[in-house]
Amino acid sequence: MKDFKGKIAFITGGACGAGLGYAQRFAERGMKVVIADNRADHMDEAKAFFRDRDAEVHYILMDVTDRAGFAAAADETERVFGGVPDLLVLNAGVNVFGPAEASTYDDFDWVMGVCFGGVVNGLVTFVPRMIKAGGERHIATTVSWGAFGAGAVVAPYCAAKAAVLNLMESYWQALKPYGIGVTAICPANIRTRIYEAAIQNRPARYADTGYHVTETTQKFLSTIHAHGMDPLVLADWLVKGIENDQFLVVPYDHGPRMAELAMERFRYYADPAALPGYLAKQAEPPTQEDILLASEREGYDMTESLKQRRTPPSADAKPPKDTIGFGKARADLDWVDPRKRFAP
DSSP: OOOOTTOEEEEETTTSHHHHHHHHHHHHTTOEEEEEESOHHHHHHHHHHHTTSSOOEEEEEOOTTOHHHHHHHHHHHHHHHSSOOSEEEEOOOOOOOOOGGGOOHHHHHHHHHHHTHHHHHHHHHHHHHHHHHOSSEEEEEEOOGGGGSOOTTOHHHHHHHHHHHHHHHHHHHHHGGGTEEEEEEOOSSBSOOGGGHHHHTOOGGGOOOSBOOOHHHHHHHHHHHTTSBOHHHHHHHHHHHHHTTOSEEOOSTTHHHHHHHHHTHHHHHTOTTTHHHHHHHHTSOOOHHHHHHHHHHHTSOOHHHHHHHTSOOOTTOOOOOOSSOTTOBOTTOTTSOGGGBOOO
16 A cells, blocks of 8 residues: 555554554545544543644544444444545554563453454454455554563563464465555554553453552653654654555564564574573673664663673672562562562
């Protein structure tokens, strides 16, 4: 898809962060944009942004885990804009941090339900309509750099994102005969407010968490996201990827190399003789390429951070006092290593 003018875009999680960046860029290209989001306050901010701009934007308050709500949103889009979306962008996501072994059913059900289930619901709702409507169409999903690697403190999120990447590749293969393109964009750190979700968005039915999550931990997380990629820059990468009919977009100048290195580990995991050498190499001081790629991914100079991660502590060193507990388990989980539990 190279011509966006006059076409319809439907964007989940579209009222904030990456989703709002996408909405802005596609509106600038003359698209009719549907912003779907479950946060009324974020929706009000999006409405305020577009109020005095020459753009056709429609707003639908919905939860991506609600299948009936998805169907109703699809019907409403057709009523308002007179057709099926030409571009479907599945962007909504949530995350929460804590040791994998502390995870509860609710931690998995909430994160997987939004990050993976929300994509499934969008595809099952819209793909049949897009096929029947015919013509050139495209589906894009905000996956995550987390899809490329395991995360000891973000296990449900990385599992969900890996599943989404695999799912989108399946749809990329399956939808070619229908003229529907598929793009998976995999950013790392984005300047977004996803950190609000664990406190403000998590449904009461999924309240049982094994992680130490407070306003303080989420405020700390916000300082990390403050260094992330500007959502409009991310949107530019997505626009370019769609124009190029590109399946995988790793939105960095060295994206292909980053993907290559991220997947290299499986070669060694499958070779018991080679694995010890590979693991030893990972513990060595970072190379200039390590620093370059990590800094590009995270949005700030990672030199000292990488050095600290790869420097084993001395035998008599005492860990600094942790007053925040970010990424820790609840204090009462007695099966979790005490060093991974928050004990202020």
